[in-house]
Structures are given as C-alpha cells and as structure tokens.
Amino acid sequence: MELRESLRVVRRNWAVIAVIVLVGTVGGLAATWIIPEAWESKTTVAFEAVQSGGSMQDELQANNLIAQQLPTYAQLALTSEVLQPVIEELGLDVPSYELAKDLTVEPSATGGALITITAGADTGEEAAALAGAIADELISAVSTTVTGPDGQSGGITGRVVDPAFVPDVRAVPILWLDLVIGFGAGLVIAFTVVAVREVLNRRIRGPRDLDRADLPPLIGTVPRQRRLAPADLVGLAETPALADAFQRLRIAIGASARAASEAQRPDASRAAPDASPATRVIVVVAVEPRAGATTVAAGLATAAADSGQRVALVDADLRAPAIGALETEPVEGGGLAGFLDGTGSAAGLATEVAPGLRLVRTAPAAEGGSEALGSTRMAAALDALARDADLIVIDGGAVTAVADPLLLAPFADAYLVVARAGSSTVDELAAATRAVLSAGATVAGVVLNRVPARGPDAAA
Known part of the structure; x- marks a missing residue:
C-alpha cells in the first residue's frame, strides 16, 4: 500500500x-x-579462592575454577538448602519453591566471580532484607576451607560487594x-x-475506490447535498456545486457516449428508425434503489438544456416513478405508461418545464406493463421526442432490482451507471455493469453520487 x-x-x-x-x-x-505493587532489591556477591602458601599461578587457577562454578552456585541459591534457612530467619510463610519464583540469580557475564541476586517483595524493606539474607546464606553454603597434608589451607570464600538497599521506586x-x-x-x-x-468493507466510499480494472471508468461525481425533494430536480442548476458537477458530466459524456456507441454499432442505427442521427439517447440507471439515478438524470438534462441543447427528460421507471412527482397534478392519460399500454396518446406526452427542457412523466404501470419498455410503442415515443430534441435522457431506475432498464438497451446510445458513495458496493456496481453489457448496451461510465466535499474520500 x-x-x-x-x-x-x-x-x-x-x-x-x-x-x-x-x-x-x-x-x-x-x-x-x-x-499489585512489587519492590525489588539487588545485592552482589563475590567469590574467590583462599590459599595459605602456594604460588600465584595456583591461586589464579583456583579463581578460574570458581568462575566456572558460578552457574552452579546460582542454582544453589534457588534451592531449599539456601532458601529454607532464610524463610526461618525472616519468618516467611511461604515454601521455598514459591519463594524462588520471586528471585533472580545471575552470574556475571562480564568476567569475575560475581553473582547478582534480585529479590522481589511486597515492600522495599522486605525486598532488601530478603536479598541480604539470601546473599549471606549463599556465602555460608559455598564457603569452604580445606587443610592439606603439608599444612597449607585453601578453599572458597565469599563476600558482599554491593549490599542490598531499600529501593526508592517500586518495580511494578x-x-x-x-x-x-x-x-x-x-x-x-x-x-x-x-x-x-x-x-x-466493499462499499464505495470515494472516487479512488473505483480505480479498478474490472469496473467502467468514473465519468463524473456529484457532491453530497441535502436531500432533494422532487420539485428541486429541475432547479438543480441553481445550486452552484451541483450545477458545476453536472456540466462536467455533460462535457465528459459528450464524446465518450458517441465514441463508444459508434465503436459498438458502426451504422449508429437505433430501434427508433425515424430518430434524427444527431439525437443521443442516454439511459441513467442505479446500482441500487435510492442511489440517485433520478438526481443524475435530472441534473444532466438540466445542464444540457442550460448549455443550449434541446433536451427531453423521460421518467421510464414504471414501477416507482420519481420524476413524475415533479408536478402535483395527476399524470394525464397515464403519461408514458399510458402511451405504452395504448390507453394514452402521444399528444401532450412531453411538457416543457424549463427553456429547452421537456419532461415526460409517467404513472405507475399496471402489473407486467413495464415489459412495454422494449416495444415498438417505446420506439415510437422516442421517435416523437427526437424530432425536437438533441438529447434524450431516460431515468431507468435501479438495474439490479428489476430487469426493466435493460429493455431500453436497443434504443440507447449509452448507459450511465450511478452508484452512491458510502452505500453502494463494488460488487453491486460490477453486477450492474455486467447486466447492462449482457443486454448488448454500452456503458459510458460510472457516476458516483453523494461524494463528500471534504475529507479522504472527496473528489480530487
């Protein structure tokens, strides 16, 4: 990383x-x-050879022998031979093997016949007394004197070179x-x-999480804003941050959608045979409900209209229309759903809601009515809209929830897939992309909605 x-x-x-x-x-x-508090006190004992008579070389050899025996003396200090007398002397109520756990006896590692004894106890005074008593008892156990036939004596003696003191600071x-x-x-x-x-965590938290080879390119981001009411959608351009984001998106898809469509379908033909070749159809789908397909579709349409294009915004989510709620009046004739099932007419299908922007509303379709999205009547509706539009933006809803948005594939130049930062997952986005591609459509790119304005996951 x-x-x-x-x-x-x-x-x-x-x-x-x-x-x-x-x-x-x-x-x-x-x-x-x-x-619990524990105190430690240390003392150091030195052992040396004692000889009456004899050469200096003999004394040196004896001291070397003592140095070699230091590990044995250290082990001796932890045995009951040394500890039991100490327990009796200090009046301790603990067996020798338990007392040994509070002791550390180490031979000197730097040379010399020295042994350091560290004793732990509940108080500093007890630790100092324990260390001193063990040192004295170890000296007593190790010290020996031997007299030879020639009358010369020799042996081992020990002495405390660093006495135990009451510590000023506890050990633990x-x-x-x-x-x-x-x-x-x-x-x-x-x-x-x-x-x-x-x-x-598989959630998409920011644009950098989409930098993966198995995902479509990120084509735009929409900053996080307060929750938009349906009536706010056509007025998105009045919010500077959103207006800038959607203008950038409009510019980005201007070339990519056309290039991708022409690469996939060189004849640039669509199922709407009479549609103007200059009219592009962009279907906006979401990877999950409430990811923001409606917001992106309305924002893109508004931005295109503000740039001087003639735009038709179509609510093709026949199960849960969102753009259809822009007006409080009932959708006359059922809107798009009514036209598709034959109960409505093309007259008045689109209503101008802003300069250059016409809106096609819809009422919820009857059960099974959404299948008509792939019918010739849908082609006729797009044909009628294309006569007075440079761009048709279709809100298709959530592509992973139902297959309805995929029925629009024959009419679309490209799809935009919308994911929601902090909610949609990488797996959902990949599944939505595969679904669109499996329908034979082109994915122009991904739009990440509700991106934080600041912080590690903000857009660059």
Missing part, C-alpha cells in the same frame, strides 16, 4: 483509531491501579511504562482493526 493510500485510510478511520488507542492508554493507566507497576504499553497495544489493535475493515 502506497504512503498516500495509507494516509487516506488513516484519515478515513481516524475516529476508530483514536478511540481504540484511547481505550488502550486508559487500560494502561488502569493497570497501575490493578496490578510503573506508570509511564504501563501508559506506553497501553498506547502501543491500542495502536497495534487499532491498525489491525482498520486493516480488517478495509479488506472486508
């Missing part, structure tokens, strides 16, 4: 990281109150160390949780 991507992940999950690290740090602080708990451990543990856990979340 690149540094920039890592920083983006951290920014996206900073709250989770902060909470877990805070919990870890508080846990470290709590440990200082929960963990140590506040700063517990805080560091808690902070570090929280940091490790936080990044582990974030990494797992990033792997398992």
Whole structure:
C-alpha cells in the first residue's frame, strides 16, 4: 500500500483509531491501579579462592575454577538448602519453591566471580532484607576451607560487594511504562482493526475506490447535498456545486457516449428508425434503489438544456416513478405508461418545464406493463421526442432490482451507471455493469453520487 493510500485510510478511520488507542492508554493507566505493587532489591556477591602458601599461578587457577562454578552456585541459591534457612530467619510463610519464583540469580557475564541476586517483595524493606539474607546464606553454603597434608589451607570464600538497599521506586507497576504499553497495544489493535475493515468493507466510499480494472471508468461525481425533494430536480442548476458537477458530466459524456456507441454499432442505427442521427439517447440507471439515478438524470438534462441543447427528460421507471412527482397534478392519460399500454396518446406526452427542457412523466404501470419498455410503442415515443430534441435522457431506475432498464438497451446510445458513495458496493456496481453489457448496451461510465466535499474520500 502506497504512503498516500495509507494516509487516506488513516484519515478515513481516524475516529476508530483514536478511540481504540484511547481505550488502550486508559487500560494502561488502569493497570497501575490493578496490578499489585512489587519492590525489588539487588545485592552482589563475590567469590574467590583462599590459599595459605602456594604460588600465584595456583591461586589464579583456583579463581578460574570458581568462575566456572558460578552457574552452579546460582542454582544453589534457588534451592531449599539456601532458601529454607532464610524463610526461618525472616519468618516467611511461604515454601521455598514459591519463594524462588520471586528471585533472580545471575552470574556475571562480564568476567569475575560475581553473582547478582534480585529479590522481589511486597515492600522495599522486605525486598532488601530478603536479598541480604539470601546473599549471606549463599556465602555460608559455598564457603569452604580445606587443610592439606603439608599444612597449607585453601578453599572458597565469599563476600558482599554491593549490599542490598531499600529501593526508592517500586518495580511494578510503573506508570509511564504501563501508559506506553497501553498506547502501543491500542495502536497495534487499532491498525489491525482498520486493516480488517478495509479488506472486508466493499462499499464505495470515494472516487479512488473505483480505480479498478474490472469496473467502467468514473465519468463524473456529484457532491453530497441535502436531500432533494422532487420539485428541486429541475432547479438543480441553481445550486452552484451541483450545477458545476453536472456540466462536467455533460462535457465528459459528450464524446465518450458517441465514441463508444459508434465503436459498438458502426451504422449508429437505433430501434427508433425515424430518430434524427444527431439525437443521443442516454439511459441513467442505479446500482441500487435510492442511489440517485433520478438526481443524475435530472441534473444532466438540466445542464444540457442550460448549455443550449434541446433536451427531453423521460421518467421510464414504471414501477416507482420519481420524476413524475415533479408536478402535483395527476399524470394525464397515464403519461408514458399510458402511451405504452395504448390507453394514452402521444399528444401532450412531453411538457416543457424549463427553456429547452421537456419532461415526460409517467404513472405507475399496471402489473407486467413495464415489459412495454422494449416495444415498438417505446420506439415510437422516442421517435416523437427526437424530432425536437438533441438529447434524450431516460431515468431507468435501479438495474439490479428489476430487469426493466435493460429493455431500453436497443434504443440507447449509452448507459450511465450511478452508484452512491458510502452505500453502494463494488460488487453491486460490477453486477450492474455486467447486466447492462449482457443486454448488448454500452456503458459510458460510472457516476458516483453523494461524494463528500471534504475529507479522504472527496473528489480530487
């Protein structure tokens, strides 16, 4: 993962990281109150050879032999031979094997016949007394004197070179160390949780999540705005951020939709035989309900009309019409649904709602009525609209919910697939794209709706 991507992940999950690290740090602080206090005291014992007479070389060899025996002496300090007398002397109510768990006896690693004894206890005074008593008892157990036939004596003696003192600071708990451990543990856990979340979370959170080879190109983004009421849709151009986003989208699809359509269908023919070759039909579909296909369709149509084009905006979501709610009056004659089932006429099918923008509303179709979206009557409706339109934008609804939007494939120059940031998943987008392509249609690109204006997932 690149540094920039890592920083983006951290920014996206900073709250989770902060909470877990805070919990870890508080846990470290709590440990200082929960963990029983323990104090340690150290003492160092030196052993050396004692000889009366003999050469210096003999004494040196004897001291080397003692140094080799230091590990044995260290083990001796942890046995009942040394510890039991200490227990009796100090009046401790603990067996020798339990007492040994609170002791550390280490031979010197830097040379010399030295052994360091570290004793732990509930108080500093007890730790110092315990370390000193063990040192004295170990010296007593190791020290020996032997007299040879020649009257010369030799042996081993020990002495305390660094006596045990009452410590000023407890060994555990140590506040700063517990805080560091808690902070570090929280940091490790936080990044582990974030990494797992990033792997398992399939939601599309921003434009960068669409930078994948198996997905269509991102052709536009729509910034997050307050929830739009149906009456707001035709007035999208009055919101500067939305107006700019839809103008960019209009420009982006201007070339890509035509190029993709011509590459797939060189004769540029459509099922609407009398439609003007200059008229383009764009079907806008969503990967899930409420992803924003209606918003994108209305915004694109409004932006195109503001640029001087003649635009027809068609509500072809016959199951749950959304653009049809732009007006409070009932849809006369059933609108598009009425025309498709033969109960309505083409007269008055489109109503001008803004300069250069005509709207085709629809009432909900009867059961099974949506099948007419692929009929010759739909071709006739588009033919009638194309006579006075440079661009026809069709709101097709959610393509993964029902197959209705795919029935428009024979009439479309291209499809726009709309996903919603923070809600739609990569898998849903891939499934929607496959569905459109399987119908023989062209996907001009993906439009990501409700993109944050700021933060790690904002559009570049």
